[in-house]
Amino acid sequence: MSDFYTLTGIKKSFEGKGELIHVLDGIDLSIREKEFVCIMGNSGCGKSTLIKIMEGIIPRDGGEIIFDGISPGKQVSKELQKKMGIVFQGDNLLEWLTVYKNVELPLKVFGQKDKAENKAKVMEALELVGLQNYWDCIPRELSGGMRQRTSIARALVSDPDILMLDQPFGALDAITRKTLNQELLRIWHTTQKTCVMITNNENEALYLGGRVLVMSNSPSRIVHEIEVPLTYEERVNNLALNPIYLKLRTELARIVRSLDTPRQN
Ligand SMILES: Nc1ncnc2c1ncn2[C@@H]1O[C@H](COP(=O)(O)OP(=O)(O)OP(=O)(O)O)[C@@H](O)[C@H]1O
Ligand SMILES: [Mg+2]
Numbered sequence: 001m002s003d004f005y006t007l008t009g010i011k012k013s014f015e016g017k018g019e020l021i022h023v024l025d026g027i028d029l030s031i032r033e034k035e036f037v038c039i040m041g042n043s044g045c046g047k048s049t050l051i052k053i054m055e056g057i058i059p060r061d062g063g064e065i066i067f068d069g070i071s072p073g074k075q076v077s078k079e080l081q082k083k084m085g086i087v088f089q090g091d092n093l094l095e096w097l098t099v100y101k102n103v104e105l106p107l108k109v110f111g112q113k114d115k116a117e118n119k120a121k122v123m124e125a126l127e128l129v130g131l132q133n134y135w136d137c138i139p140r141e142l143s144g145g146m147r148q149r150t151s152i153a154r155a156l157v158s159d160p161d162i163l164m165l166d167q168p169f170g171a172l173d174a175i176t177r178k179t180l181n182q183e184l185l186r187i188w189h190t191t192q193k194t195c196v197m198i199t200n201n202e203n204e205a206l207y208l209g210g211r212v213l214v215m216s217n218s219p220s221r222i223v224h225e226i227e228v229p230l231t232y233e234e235r236v237n238n239l240a241l242n243p244i245y246l247k248l249r250t251e252l253a254r255i256v257r258s259l260d261t262p263r264q265n
Helices: 047-055 099-109 115-128 144-156 174-191 202-208 232-236 243-258
Strands: 003-016 019-032 036-040 062-067 084-087 162-166 194-198 211-215 222-227
Touching: 003 047, 003 194, 019 047, 019 194, 019 222, 036 047, 036 202, 047 162, 047 194, 084 144, 099 115, 099 144, 115 144, 115 174, 144 162, 144 174, 174 202, 174 232, 202 243, 211 243, 222 243
Parallel strands: 036 194, 036 211, 084 162, 162 194
Antiparallel strands: 003 019, 003 062, 211 222
């Protein structure tokens, strides 16, 4: 697997309360094609800031990005954004649009106007997340899990090269979260997409991630990296009894506990 998305020395500060808040202090990160990388860190350490820089939603102050062989300027371009499927922290669905129209949105934004072609893509994405029968519902008619499935379908609809997810299941109950973890793993396995996911849940990180990266508190860097050498079959069959998983869970729990209490802004 070759390096697909590389970040070197990424820095970011925000103006806040009359002072500069240093959030990212030189993030180095390399993602290989088709791998699933999970990123963890305390609340406020800069996880969303990092993924928004990767997505081209906000500019970086310093550092280099190379994505799919291209080195963009201070902000990742709209052209490169077309290669990304984005799932935001909070589902960001438009309440006045149907599930179908929400999922179709990225195609329209990127100027794909062929109705029949769009319909085939939307229905394929909805099928992938098991919502093909709910295409004409509006978001408030959906459960929390179904809303997140819709936002995953929206991220997949343009057949992106990389899927970026920011705590997609953070607001869900434990059972729904587990089901959606299983679905996302299946989607990753069948579509072979490169995935980067922010999570605050150690079990989720180890279940999905081929690697788990841990950020320090802000101003943050990546301070730990855990390889998770488990096959797809091992992940879906009795993972809770797998000795490699159990060992890594203990290690990751120790690392997460060792992060200092986050700074209060
Ligand atoms: N647009 C902004 N303007 C000013 N400060 C910001 C802005 N966006 C983020 N911050 C600050 O940057 C820091 C990191 O925020 P960020 O949202 O990246 O954290 P996070 O790790 O995603 O936290 P959480 O796990 O709670 O989602 C926080 O101190 C936050 O207040
Ligand atoms: Mg966040």
